Amino acid sequence: MSTENNSRPAAGATPPAGGATESEPIKAIRLRHPWRIVFAVVLVIGFVLFIVDAAGREAYKWDFVAKYVFDRRISEAALNTLQLTVYSMVIAIILGVILAVMRLTPNPVVNSLAWFYLWVFRGTPVYVQLVFWGLLSIIYSSIDIGIPFMEPWFSFETNAALSTFTLAIIGLALNEAAYMAEIVRAGLLSVDKGQDEAATALGMTWFQTMWRVILPQSMRVIIPPTGNEVISMLKTTSLVTAVPYSFDLYTRSRDISAETFTPIPLLIVASIWYLFFTSILMVGQHFLEKRFARGVGAREDRKIDTMSGTLTGAVPLGSGQPTVVRPPGDGPPPTEPGGPR
Structure with missing residues (x-):
């Protein structure tokens, strides 16, 4: 009867105390996915055919695109669009945080007022709201400052006090604040209740708890949808023609196309600028998410x-x-x- 020399210990045997037995390394064989490769090749071929076809289309008029993409009127309109986006989002974030805190307060009056605001501004289209802001001077011919039902201390004509640019910012910001409030509220609710209780036990005030404990931990939940809202706001500025404000990127390119009878090339020009700004915002969003997600879900290396x-x-x-x-x-x-x- 032959005896097999096997270096592997028998079942139930205890490995030697001096060290483990030698084992052969595992040879991993990568799985093949032929249909995945075929699908990728088809996509690449389709993309190349689209680019070649678009390059030869007369309707695109690429010479007009090259002529107007850096036109002074277009670049100034792009700057106005960027200003509308930044100013509106800053106001919307501040007001959204206030509304989120109001929604979380146990006071039923404050909670109900915040809910009513969200109900109105989330339930009506932003274009309709911008039209109302454009008609503000008809609804309120003057802006009075003073004690109600008494002679006002100061009075201003609405058209003189508020320009169309300011009205566009107000309309966009108030609409966006309703969405930012829900984003911030979701982020605050994502923090464990024990964090609040621990901060209270340490003697921290409500403001200190919110600023130093709750908000920093909720940022990893707030940042991704907020970045999406900033990008969405950049594109929503094309609706400010309802105010009417006619110096944003889309409206300015549309006016130029009405003069040159080339709507398609000017739409491409506007799209190039929108894509440029959006790409910058996406890069910033990526680094912000990476910054506030440090230490979340991290695991030590295991070998x-x-x-x-x-x-x-x-x-x-x-x-x-x-x-x-x-x-x-x-x-x-x-x-x-x-x-x-």
Whole structure:
């Protein structure tokens, strides 16, 4: 009867104390996906055909695109669009935080007022709201400052006090604030209630708790949808013609196309500027998300010894402190922080 020399220990046997037995490395074979490759090739061919076809289309008039993409009127309109976006979003974020806190307060009056605001501004189209703001001078011919039902201290004509640019910012900001309030409220609710209780136990005030504990932790939830809202706001500025404000990027390019009878090239010019601004905002959003997501879901590196197949490295086992797993025979096991109990 022949005896097989096997270096692998028998079932149930204890590995030798001096070290683990040698094992062969695993040879991984990558799975093949032929249909995935075929689909990718079809997509690339279709994209190339579209580019070649678009380059030869007479309707696009690429010479007009090159002529007007850096035109002074277009560049000034692009700057106006960027200003509309920045000013509106700053006001919307500040007002959204206030509304979110009002929605979370136990006071029923304050909570109901915030809910009513969200109901109105989220339930009506932004274009309709901008039309109302354009008609503000008809509804309120003057802006009076003073005690109600008494002679006003100061009075201003609405058309003189508020330009169409200002009305466009107000209309966009008030509409966006309703959406930002829900985004901020979701971020605040994502923080564990125990954080608030711990801050209160440390003697921190409500403002200190919100500013130093709750808001920093909720930013990882708030930042991604806020970045999307900024990009959406950039494109929503094309609706300010309802105010009417006619010096934004879309309206200015439309006016130029009405003079030159080339609507398609001017639409391409406006799209190029929108894509340029959007690309910058997407890069900024990426780094902000990376900044505020530090430490979330992080895991310590875990390694497998190629000789023994034993798990090594820092592995969290739920005790609050990382536990170091060492292969057999690699010295005495580490002691728990703080010494033995």
